[in-house]
Amino acid sequence: MILHATLLGAGPPAVIMHGLFGQARNFAGVQRALADRHRTIALDMRNHGASPHAAAMDYRTMAADVQETLAALNVPACKVIGHSMGGKVAMALALTAPETLSKLIVVDVAPVRYPPHFDAIIGVLRGLKLDASLTRAAADAALAEVEPDPGVRGFLLSNLLLGATPSWRIGLEEIAAAMPDISDWPFSDARYDGPCLFVLGGKSRYVRDEHRPLIQAHFPRARFVSLKNAGHWVHADDPAGFLAVLTAALL
Numbered sequence: 001m002i003l004h005a006t007l008l009g010a011g012p013p014a015v016i017m018h019g020l021f022g023q024a025r026n027f028a029g030v031q032r033a034l035a036d037r038h039r040t041i042a043l044d045m046r047n048h049g050a051s052p053h054a055a056a057m058d059y060r061t062m063a064a065d066v067q068e069t070l071a072a073l074n075v076p077a078c079k080v081i082g083h084s085m086g087g088k089v090a091m092a093l094a095l096t097a098p099e100t101l102s103k104l105i106v107v108d109v110a111p112v113r114y115p116p117h118f119d120a121i122i123g124v125l126r127g128l129k130l131d132a133s134l135t136r137a138a139a140d141a142a143l144a145e146v147e148p149d150p151g152v153r154g155f156l157l158s159n160l161l162l163g164a165t166p167s168w169r170i171g172l173e174e175i176a177a178a179m180p181d182i183s184d185w186p187f188s189d190a191r192y193d194g195p196c197l198f199v200l201g202g203k204s205r206y207v208r209d210e211h212r213p214l215i216q217a218h219f220p221r222a223r224f225v226s227l228k229n230a231g232h233w234v235h236a237d238d239p240a241g242f243l244a245v246l247t248a249a250l251l
Contacts (some may be wrong), residue, residue, distance in 0.1 A: 001070045004041045004050035005017065009035025014250055016042040017066070018184060019084025019109075020118070021156055022050035030235060033243050038250060041078075043069065045086060047171030047178075054171075057178035059092035067097050082106040083235065084206070085182060093216065094192035104196040104219070105249055107242075108204050108232050109243045110211035111218050114183045120146040122176045123155065130166040155233075156187055187218065196221050197249050201237065203229035230231055 008031045015195050031040040044051040046065055066089060070078065080101050082090030088107035094104045097127035124143050128134065139160060143157045153223045159169045177184070196219040200207050201203045207215075225245050230237035 001052055001054060001065045001068065002072050003035045003046065003047055003065050005069060005072075006031065007072065008032065008040050008042075009038055012039040013078035014040050015066070015070065015075070015078055015080045017045060017082040017086030017089055018042075019086050020046065020175070021048070021159060022083075022086075023169070024157075025049070027235065029158070029239060030243060031245065033085040034246065034250065038079075041070075041073065041075065045089065049169065052176055055174055055177065056181075057086055058181040058184075059173065060096060062089045063092035064098050066093050067100055070100060077102045077151075078176055079103040079105065081105040081107065081246065082109075084109050084232065085242055088185065091192075091218070092187070093197070094194065095190040096193060098192050101192075103192055103249070104192065104194060105199065105246070106196070107199045108206050108234050109199045110189065110207045110215060111185050112214060113185050114206075116179060116183055118179065122172070122179070125156070125168075126176060127239060128160075132164050132166070133185045134162060134166050134232045136160070136162060151236075189217075191218050191220065191222060194196055196223070197230060197245075198222055198224045199242065199245055200224060200226040201230040201232050202226045203230060203237075204232040204234075206232055208221075 026046045027042050032041050047053050052214055080090045087106040091111050093133050094101050096179050124146055128139055131184045139157055140153050161167050161169055227234055227238045235242045
C-alpha cells in the first residue's frame with residue numbers, strides 16, 4: 001500500500017510515523033522545525049489520515065507499507081522516527097528491511113505485547129450515532145465516560161468529521177477488528193544492528209525497566225533518553241525537549 005505522505009524541507013530524509021488514532025499532521029511542528037536540515041516525510045499509516053483503509057494491521061504488513069511508500073518516493077536509506085504504534089512499525093521495518101534505515105528512533109513504546117486498553121474507547125466511538133444531530137460536545141460527553149483526559153478526547157475526536165453526514169477519518173471498524181494485532185508484537189529473535197535511540201516519557205509506563213533486556217536483544221545498539229516532564233505523548237507534552245533530542249539524534 002502506498003501511504004499518504006506530507007513532505008517538507010530538503011536534505012537527508014527523515015521519516016515520521018504517528019501512533020494509533022493519530023495522523024501525520026500531529027507532527028507538523030516537528031516537521032517545520034526539522035525542515036531546514038532534513039527532507040521530512042510524515043506518513044499517515046493505513047486506516048489513518050488520508051491513507052487508504054484495509055483490514056490487515058499486523059506489523060509486518062504496516063512495515064511493508066512504509067517500505068513500498070519510500071520506494072515510490074525514491075527515498076534511500078533514511079532515519080526513521082516512530083511514536084507508539086508508529087514506533088512498533090519502525091521497529092518492524094528495522095527488523096524486516098534493515099537496508100531501509102540509517103538510524104531508528106522509537107518514541108515511548110517497547111517491542112512487547114500490551115494488554116488491551118482501548119476497548120472501552122473503541123466501544124464508545126463505534127456507538128456514536130453518526131447523523132446530522134451529532135455535535136462535538138455530545139461526542140465528547142459520551143467519550144468522557146471512559147476517558148477522563150480532555151486532551152486525549154480532543155485527540156481522538158479530531159478523527160470525527162461532522163456535518164450533514166458525519167463520518168470517521170480513520171478506518172474505525174478496521175482498527176477495532178485489528179486491535180489484537182496492534183497490541184501484539186510478532187517478532188522473537190530478530191535483531192537490528194544499526195544505531196537506535198529510544199525516547200521515553202518520564203511519566204509514561206509504556207517502556208518499563210523490565211522491557212529493556214528485550215529491547216537490547218532486538219536492538220543491541222539501543223540508547224535511551226527520558227524526558228522527565230512528558231507522558232506518552234512526548235512530542236505534545238514536552239515539544240522543546242523532544243525537538244532538542246531529535247535534532248541531536250539526526251545529526
